[in-house]
Structures are given as C-alpha cells and as structure tokens.
Amino acid sequence: MTTYHFIRHGESTANQQGLFAGFTDAPLTEKGLTQAQGVAKGIAEGDMWIDAIIASPLSRALDTAKTIAAAIHFPVDKIIVMQDLRERSAGQLELATVTDVYDVSEEQMTIYGGETADSFRERVKQAFAEIKQQTAGMQHVLIVAHAGIYKMAVALETGVEPATKAYQIPPPPNATLLPLSI
Numbered sequence: 001m002t003t004y005h006f007i008r009h010g011e012s013t014a015n016q017q018g019l020f021a022g023f024t025d026a027p028l029t030e031k032g033l034t035q036a037q038g039v040a041k042g043i044a045e046g047d048m049w050i051d052a053i054i055a056s057p058l059s060r061a062l063d064t065a066k067t068i069a070a071a072i073h074f075p076v077d078k079i080i081v082m083q084d085l086r087e088r089s090a091g092q093l094e095l096a097t098v099t100d101v102y103d104v105s106e107e108q109m110t111i112y113g114g115e116t117a118d119s120f121r122e123r124v125k126q127a128f129a130e131i132k133q134q135t136a137g138m139q140h141v142l143i144v145a146h147a148g149i150y151k152m153a154v155a156l157e158t159g160v161e162p163a164t165k166a167y168q169i170p171p172p173p174n175a176t177l178l179p180l181s182i
Contacts, residue, residue: 002135005050006153006180007068007144008172010035012060015174020101022090022114027059035175036064040071043142043177050074051138054131056085056145064175065144080134084127087146090114102167117163124152128182143180147171150178157181 010032014021028036043050050072055065062081069076090101091113106116115123127149135141143149148167155166172178 002138003140004180004182005142006150006178008147008174009060009064010175018097019095020090020098022087022094024094025059028063036067039175040068044071048140050140050142052135052141054080054143057081058086061144084123085145088115088120088148121152121163
C-alpha cells in the first residue's frame, strides 16, 4: 500500500505579502528556504524512505522539493514535475490579496480568466489519478505543491460539495509534512 505525504511549499514572496499567486511564479523567501531546509532535515533524520517526489513546476514548490531531495540524497533529476499540481489559476486576479480572490464569485472568476472551483477540482482529481498510476507499488510518495491543491484533496477525500466549499478548509502551514489520502 502506498502512503502519500504532502508538503506545502515554503513561504513565498506572495505569501509574505498576503497575495494569491496562483500560476504566477512567486519564489521562496529566505524564511521559505529555511522552512524547506527544516522539513528536509526532519525527513532526513526520520526512518522513512521516500520512493518518489512529485512537485508542482512553480519555483516555490519545486525549490522546496529540490531542497528536500538534496537532504535525503534523492536524485534531483528524478523529481516528477506535474503541471496539474500548480495552484488554482486566478487569471487577472493573480497577485491580488487572498481575501479579494476568495470573495469573487465563480462567474466573476471566469470573467477574470481564472479557474472555477469545479474545473480546479477536476484538474486535481486527474492529477491524483495519474500520481496513483505512476506510483503503484511504492511505499512512500512525497507530493510538494500548494495550499489549494491540499484543500481540494481534502475536499475530494471527504466528499465536500460544492467544490467552492473546499476554500473554507484551513490551509496547511508552509513546509509541514502532512499525511494525504488520494
């Protein structure tokens, strides 16, 4: 049986400013890099062998994954990068405040060119189906991505409906190792 572990990337420049980055590439802050190093050290000192690391291509997540890989002697070039693990797109609202993004209706989100909650849920669902297929037979898989990915995973696991209610799930702290059911 495969056990999935989730880590939200370390603090990004957008997180630091209270902004919603979405598909925008907001790099790690110094604090975010320190957080990534801290969770990496915790994994390295534990007795858990990681069989696969799968990450969002956005630098805040990929750099967190690379930091962890280096600490546990996992080949960085073996990290699986998945486009579908990017944060929810907010279109023209990217880099607005988190509150402003979550206060927009689904209709307005579409007008701004962002993803609806339903389309985001479908993307996350497909990503997890692909992850399960690629990691069949492995014991421990680490997924490094974003708060929205984690919230939608929890919503899928627990049957939260409609998809917009996933945004009411508290975000995971940056750079914290959490169990994930997919």
